[in-house]
Amino acid sequence: MPKISKNSEGLSKKEEILNAAIILFAEQGFSNTSITEVAKATNASTANVFYHFKTKEELFLAALQNVKEGIISHFDEYFRDREFENGLKMMEEIIAYYLYLAGAMGQWFLLLHSHYPYRLALVNEVCREHLEKTYNSLVEIFEKAVVKGKEDGSIADVDSRKTALVIFSMIEGVVRFKIYNLYDSGVLFAELIKSCNKILKYKE
Amino acid sequence: MPKISKNSEGLSKKEEILNAAIILFAEQGFSNTSITEVAKATNASTANVFYHFKTKEELFLAALQNVKEGIISHFDEYFRDREFENGLKMMEEIIAYYLYLAGAMGQWFLLLHSHYPYRLALVNEVCREHLEKTYNSLVEIFEKAVVKGKEDGSIADVDSRKTALVIFSMIEGVVRFKIYNLYDSGVLFAELIKSCNKILKYKE
DNA sequence: TTAAATACTGACTGACTAATCAGTTTTGTA
DNA sequence: TACAAAACTGATTAGTCAGTCAGTATTTAA
Numbered sequence: 001m002p003k004i005s006k007n008s009e010g011l012s013k014k015e016e017i018l019n020a021a022i023i024l025f026a027e028q029g030f031s032n033t034s035i036t037e038v039a040k041a042t043n044a045s046t047a048n049v050f051y052h053f054k055t056k057e058e059l060f061l062a063a064l065q066n067v068k069e070g071i072i073s074h075f076d077e078y079f080r081d082r083e084f085e086n087g088l089k090m091m092e093e094i095i096a097y098y099l100y101l102a103g104a105m106g107q108w109f110l111l112l113h114s115h116y117p118y119r120l121a122l123v124n125e126v127c128r129e130h131l132e133k134t135y136n137s138l139v140e141i142f143e144k145a146v147v148k149g150k151e152d153g154s155i156a157d158v159d160s161r162k163t164a165l166v167i168f169s170m171i172e173g174v175v176r177f178k179i180y181n182l183y184d185s186g187v188l189f190a191e192l193i194k195s196c197n198k199i200l201k202y203k204e
Numbered sequence: 205m206p207k208i209s210k211n212s213e214g215l216s217k218k219e220e221i222l223n224a225a226i227i228l229f230a231e232q233g234f235s236n237t238s239i240t241e242v243a244k245a246t247n248a249s250t251a252n253v254f255y256h257f258k259t260k261e262e263l264f265l266a267a268l269q270n271v272k273e274g275i276i277s278h279f280d281e282y283f284r285d286r287e288f289e290n291g292l293k294m295m296e297e298i299i300a301y302y303l304y305l306a307g308a309m310g311q312w313f314l315l316l317h318s319h320y321p322y323r324l325a326l327v328n329e330v331c332r333e334h335l336e337k338t339y340n341s342l343v344e345i346f347e348k349a350v351v352k353g354k355e356d357g358s359i360a361d362v363d364s365r366k367t368a369l370v371i372f373s374m375i376e377g378v379v380r381f382k383i384y385n386l387y388d389s390g391v392l393f394a395e396l397i398k399s400c401n402k403i404l405k406y407k408e
Numbered sequence: 409t410t411a412a413a414t415a416c417t418g419a420c421t422g423a424c425t426a427a428t429c430a431g432t433t434t435t436g437t438a
Numbered sequence: 439t440a441c442a443a444a445a446c447t448g449a450t451t452a453g454t455c456a457g458t459c460a461g462t463a464t465t466t467a468a
Contacts, residue, residue: 013415029319031235034455045417050457052415114319115233118384135386162395165387169377170370170399176380177373180322182339188373191366195374198406199399217445238425249447254427256445415464425454434445 014052016042022063026110030060061126064117067108068134074101075141087149088200092193094145095171099185102175110179142168149200156203167196218256220246226267230314234264265330268321271312272338278305279345291353292404296397298349299375303389306379314383346372353404360407371400 011019020041024033035056039046053059078097084090102109111117112134121128143164149155174192178185215223224245228237239260243250257263282301288294306313315321316338325332347368353359378396382389 028323029233029235031233035457036455046456047418047458048416051417054457056456110319113380115314115317115384118386119231122385131386159395162392163399165392166374166378166395166399169381169387169392170374171377172380173373173375173377174370176317176376180319181326182322182335183369183373188366188369191363191370194408195367195370195399195403197408198402202402202406204398204401239427240425250426251428251448252446255447258427260426410468411466412468413464413466415462417460417462419459421456421458423455426452428451429449430447432445432447434443436441436443438440438442 013042013044013048017044017049017052018059018062018066021059022066022111023107025060025063025116026107026114029114030056030116035059057120057124060116060120061124061130063111064127064130067111068130070105070108071101071134072137074105075137084145084148086152086154087145087147088154088197090148091142091145091155091167091196091200094141095167095193095196096189098171099175099178099189102178103185106179109175113176113179139164139168146200155200158200158203163199167199170195217246217248217252221248221253221256222263222266222270225263226270226315227311229264229267229320230311230318233318234260234320239263261324261328264320264324265328265334267315268331268334271315272334274309274312275305275338276341278309279341288349288352290356290358291349291351292358292401294352295346295349295359295371295400295404298345299371299397299400300393302375303379303382303393306382307389310383313379317380317383343368343372350404359404362404362407367403371403374399 017038021033021038024037024041035046035049038059039049049059053062075097084093112131117127117131121131139161143160146155146158146160146164150157150160170192174183174185174188177183177188221242225237225242228242228245239250239253242263243253253263257266279301288297316335321331321335325335343365347364350359350362350364350368354361354364374396378387378389378392381387381392
């Protein structure tokens with residue numbers, strides 16, 4: 001049974017390389033990030049990077065998987081032992097956490113907002129599965145809040161899935177403005193919550 | 205006075221190269237598109253591409269400028285000789301046209317949604333100006349509809365600028381889902397209009 | 409202690425890249 | 439026609455890239 005050696009921060013070299021790759025792929029894109037760069041950032045040789053990850057594409061897929069698992073586990077952690085007043089409040093708090101996470105873990109969302117994985121997904125099933133799983137998990141979270149709100153009466157009788165999708169796309173739009181430095185999400189946050197409330201409280 | 209020769213489609217070689225560059229940069233990204241590729245797509249030599257555009261970056265900036273001017277002139281054309289029943293209807297029709305344009309001119313929006321120009325904007329003033337001008341023009345269009353609606357009473361007393369920004373980010377979110385093949389904007393369109401109406405019609 | 413598995417490295421390769429330049433062809437005009 | 443400007447090309451360069459490989463160092467389990 002191989003024991004994996006860890007460095008001072010408790011990470012194996014493989015994990016170190018993976019973390020550096022996430023940041024570099026997110027900030028510079030896939031094509032504009034060389035394996036040499038990843039190697040330098042982790043004091044490894046390029047050959048060592050290729051020892052842990054057969055190809056550059058495989059390294060990218062591992063990065064995407066890591067982001068997927070990170071987002072999902074962060075939300076799992078967030079929901080553990082947490083109660084919400086009602087569905088509407090739950091939605092509000094989920095949005096706040098989503099925007100917090102997009103700020104704290106900017107690399108994850110930058111990677112998810114880059115074009116490359118979506119092009120790769122057209123020809124690579126593993127990539128497609130990572131993306132689908134990530135987005136399904138996220139939309140599901142918003143949908144749960146809508147369903148809960150419809151049950152407790154805090155949310156009007158709307159189509160749960162479609163409403164969740166529209167709210168999700170609204171938030172993703174704001175996240176994009178934030179990570180691309182277009183508009184500050186802080187300023188938009190209050191307005192976002194107001195708009196969201198209107199969408200959920202009123203029946204057309 | 206130099207007369208620019210045009211090919212069978214009425215485009216000069218320079219324009220041909222520029223159009224090919226927009227498509228290739230949009231679909232494959234800046235780093236992953238080589239000048240050789242652009243040259244091959246237009247039956248030109250690489251040296252000829254560099255004759256018309258001093259550097260690869262300059263070609264990209266020309267592409268971004270072209271996209272900016274394309275979007276602005278398309279909206280100018282759309283508004284020419286067009287009357288709207290009221291501000292709310294105007295907003296609805298603008299959204300419909302925005303989504304139509306994002307489908308018809310997918311390359312433009314792909315280029316605007318790629319990460320590269322926003323990184324370049326941090327160090328290149330021309331790039332920053334193109335992006336700012338593009339987004340300001342777009343948000344302004346949505347804002348005009350809100351202002352008009354507030355005047356004619358079809359829209360409640362909301363903050364025009366902030367509401368325009370939230371609606372814009374919502375639409376940009378849907379556009380992103382569309383161009384990245386995540387969710388079909390056709391399905392979301394009706395829901396988008398409904399949500400937009402609620403945001404605009406009700407006072408919190 | 410030892411042997412095997414794992415982790416890692418330096419040196420290398422062939423393909424590709426942005427950009428240059430000297431020289432040729434095409435075009436517009438006087 | 440003549441000539442100058444503009445448009446264009448082939449050949450080249452210096453550098454970067456992903457990926458390989460033969461061999462070395464380290465770790466693990468017996």
